[in-house]
Amino acid sequence: MQLIKDDVNINFIGNRKKAYAFSLALIVISILLLLYRGGPNLGVDFTGGTLIQVKMAKAHTPAELREALKPINLQDSIIQEFGEKDLFEYLIRVQNPDIESEGLEDKVINVLSEKFGESAEMRSFEMVGPKVGSDLRDKASLAILYSILLIAIYISGRFELKWAKSITMTVALGFVIFIASKMGASIVWLSIIVLIATIILLWVLNLKYAMGAVIALVHDVTITVGVFALTDREISLSIIAALLTIIGYSLNDTIVVFDRIRENVARFKKRDLGEVMNTSINQTLSRTILTAATTLVAVISLYVLGGAVIHDFAFAMIIGIVIGTYSSIFVASPVILAWEGKAEKKK
């Protein structure tokens, strides 16, 4: 069976301006949304606070629950339904750092079962102190940063065989990190600074493939976070894991295309780069679509059947796979082409 015909020849490269516009629009919308909401919707992992998941025997509105929690001073917490409606589960998020976490679990259960005269069950309880919250924020930023850095270095070496330049870049970045940390920047800002520095360095050092890959990755992560902001979902630790996995997956895709481009560039030395890229993308199209399809099938199964706890993670993966596949086809290669184009013009 074959879904994609052998002689498929869609003009991806030709349509790249449209793709640029589309991607740019998505990125701009994402950034605007994030600015409008004052940053991503961070979970208790990063802001500190307490998150309690309770299961009641009957349905209740958040207002009812808030009223019930007044005696223990939790009426200002954020309460929402969690999971399927017939499970009667609710999330209580306590932001106030002055609330004693001592014995809080027992207090909540007692107060709720008292008020409604039904059984209340503590499904899970998470308390993150402010120190730990900022620690985890730092770790998450560093994780994303290091992944992108290591990948940039690996690709430069592997695809352009420019290990020397690769090492130069590593050293230069080390320098940047050093200076930025001396200036006392918070880790999150530091990561953003280093990321921008990386892209600049890649440009200066003419490491085109790495540049293409890194831009595609940043594109993917930004849009996924944007979709989360749009759907008002929380960014928790596991979502960061999802983002990193998306980076890995998108890169997977991108490398397959790059590999083919490299092979074809060697074979068709006379042809114009744009044409070669187009051919390469078309040749790998079958594989790209198929892999995306099977991975999506697996992840959709997780989304539908996996339960409420892993729900947001599965959602992130679905968005990431779709956008990641899109960026491997429409973003990574055109970026390189645009560059080559500039280099050509200079000649």
Place this chain on the structure above:
Amino acid sequence: MSKNLRWRGIIIAIFIVIALIYLVPSMPGGMPQWWSGVLPQDKIHLGLDLQGGIHLILEVEAEKAVENDLERAVDDIKDELRKEKIRYLDLKREGITGINVTLMREEDKGTFKDMISARYREYDIKDGGSVENGARYTLLLKQEARDEAMKLATEQARETIENRIDEYGVAEADIRLLQNHRIQIQLPGVSDPDRAKDLMKKVAELEFKLVDTENSIDEALKGNVPPGREVVYEVDRDRISGNVTRTPYLLKKRVELTGKYITDARVTLDPQDGSPYVSLSFNNQGARIFERITGENVNKQLAIVLDGNVYSAPNIDEKISGGNAVIRGRFSMDDARDLAIALRAGSLPAPVKFLEERTVGPSLGQDSINKGFLSMIVGAIAVVIFMAIYYGVSGLIADLSLLIMFVLIMAGLAAFKGTLTLPGIAGIILTIGMAVDANVLIFERIREELKLGKTPRTAIDAGFSKAIVTILDANITTLIVAIVLFQFGTGPVKGFAVTLTIGIVATMITQVFITRFIFDYLYTKLNWKRISV
């Protein structure tokens, strides 16, 4: 060629058998009777989000420990000065940096300095400025000594908590030190998190102090506390009404006896009303001290101070030898038992603060396992069917490899004692989706080669060799991400990273060796002519 084939086949078969052996303990039903000790015994380790349980991070307020050490030193030095008959005006702790001393007579300078440099080597002696008649010094605690004290406090805290948890009885408790004086505690399967937290948080500092009956307690409450005395409260919480009553006592500051001398603490029921109380046993030294205190203070009250509150202040009727004492209070059975545990295990050298807590109830844990596995099986079946339809017989071969890969992943988790968490299950589902990628790469290449007119065997060879490079590249980058996640992640995220890494390695092994082997076997040994791909 066929020898090569046979060797590869044997190695793969051995590999699979070993993997299955590692999986036996995790099978429902457990290990059979004859499963001897040489063979692997460990089930796959489940994360707390699947087992249910508590994950806690405590911070030891190590600076308090340094304060305590300094206070003790102050008491010690006072005793020493008295022995040497050196008069002092002032002898006080200064924060956590040191001790300020003001001597009354210049002549004592030399003796004092000698004493300090001989017996208190962890302090530097600094001149504290001149005084009319006498000398002022500041004893500064050396940096190494302070660091050492804080490190020691953290280690002692860890040990004490471990002892308490041992007594409480939690199977597979995991307690370890982290940076910055933090302790990580994981208690699987605990259903009463508040009680466990209380137990760990209790400083359990037990002190015996004499009640001051000479001075007026009312005067003291107004603010006129005589030197060497302090006001300490007895706090009673009525079990039913929740009302709290505070009764003040005027105590001598001097600590007569501490919990360090306790060898045993047991819960006993009062024969008259059945209420529980805690009976203590002292070691020899403690028994002697107790005998002396009670002997010297008959008809006075001895306050038992626990964590800064008076638990009770019984009258000393007579000298008590034999080293046994009793703590009565309004305990519940649980309270008494936990107090006994805390006293037996020893007091915490410094208070601890809860920095992070994640508790998952057992029902949610079970739910997560069920849902996780269900989605994994459904996802896997969907992928398997798809592969068979799209790639025909070759697809079925790919499916067989997928099955072997799954076995390898689970065996890898069991063998390397990795923890399976809910994100980890998600990771396995992802790996199933991505493992297919390697197959697709290979099959698409084979299709291309076939189109170029090559024979099935040649096409297979070419397909594999060309695809391998790409497969390795792509997997290495995902491996980089997994390693970064492992470095920076905690708890369930770390479990995800481990599962992902094992998954990637399993994928590579399966695709590079096993799928290749199956194809070679079919098309070389069994001499299949046509290829359905």
